Amino acid sequence: MNAPKELLYAKSHEWVKKLDDGSVLIGLSDKAQSDLGDLVFVNLPAVGDSFAAEDTMCDVESVKAVSDVYAPVGGTVSAVNESLIDAPEAINKDPYGAWLVKLTDVSGLENLLDADAYIAVCGEE
């Protein structure tokens, strides 16, 4: 499985990319998109929504089923990737490019896994 070294990961299969201004981008890992299958709908949160780590942040639907996406860290939504509304399949095609939300006031980064630890966790599943 593909898990870029420069990203951080949650056990619930979200990735987190730290940006220079202290905010983060969040998306779904390659394993998550592979397990979900063809995605056909993304229900994004609203800008301004705040989440604690492990809160349900939004949901994505594959042809077969709906899955919650959990906030891997705490924070406030400062942007959502609206291009996914019309093209949810971008998550399947480019999971590490297709970010879902951008969070500011981020907390709990220290609880995330690095790529090696995340791959190890996936191996145990």
Place this chain on the structure above:
Amino acid sequence: MQLKTPLYDSHVACGGKMVPFAGYLLPVQYPTGVIAEHMAVRTHAGLFDVSHMGEVMITGPDAFANIQNLFTNDFTSMVDGKVRYSPMCYENGGVVDDLIVYRYHQEKYLVVVNASNRHKDVEWMKSHLFGDVKLEDCSDQVAQVALQGPASAKILSKLTGAQELPVKFYTFKDPILVGGVSCIVSTTGYTGESGYECYCAPADAPKLWNMLLEAGKDEGLIPCGLGARDTLRLEAAMPLYGHEMDETITPFETGLGSYVKMAKSDFIGKNALEAKGEPTRVRVGLKITGRGIAREECDVYAGGQKIGRTTSGTHGPFLGYAIAMALLDRSFGEVGAPVEIDVRGRKITAEVAPLPFYKK
């Protein structure tokens, strides 16, 4: 404990993602994914393992009288080599199962039932037999693959040589040698496309599977899983037991009235269905006009009033929009009527659409 079909190793070899279904481990999809598998069946061809289905042989001098009594459809006019769909009802008019009946002759019928209902069906049928008749559950001696899609005839004929294949929809021939494997071949399926279902001995199934995939390689044939099977049947608005019908839903409510012959002298459930009269709720199609996907068991509203619930729903890969089937109060079932569906607490808009959503 989950059973494996004779094709389990073939699925794993094809990269199938195996999941438990009706007591069996079956592929929900292959690496191609549900959408590509769905589209292959609509435009070229797809191959499904449906070995989990149940097969029951009913034979003997009173076989005909028994199927007339057990099933709601009328088999009087049926000729040898025909296949006919029918619900099977309880005394109260609820549905035991829906099934297809293959007529060999007046005293021999093959009945194909849903995997999840097999044991219940066999018990029910056995306890209602009369006269000189024998019923045998031969499910474990039969494997089944479904070759579906517009290229099916071309693919199958590569393996059947000069033998005449069944042509007319819902007919069968037995035996047909498919690449040397002895099969029952019928022009049936659960996708809304033309195609075949081939029954063979379990030991021959992997060979049949591989020969068909090889014969279809240049015709766009790919293996397809349960995911595509469900989206295909939903676009074609084919009901599924446990969703559009069950022991609490009558065939009339499901819209299967043309398979319930009330003019027949008698069958199990007839009295109850007669007493119930016109159903107060009906199965309708819903086209989702808002954002989201309604699955099964979502409440449906009109003008703030609850008018029913969805029974199945998905994204329709060929249609390109989300669809659902629902049981609604019949006064709200008119095509074009706007409704709202509660999807996990969020109301999304939809409208009543004509069924089937997709017709080839």
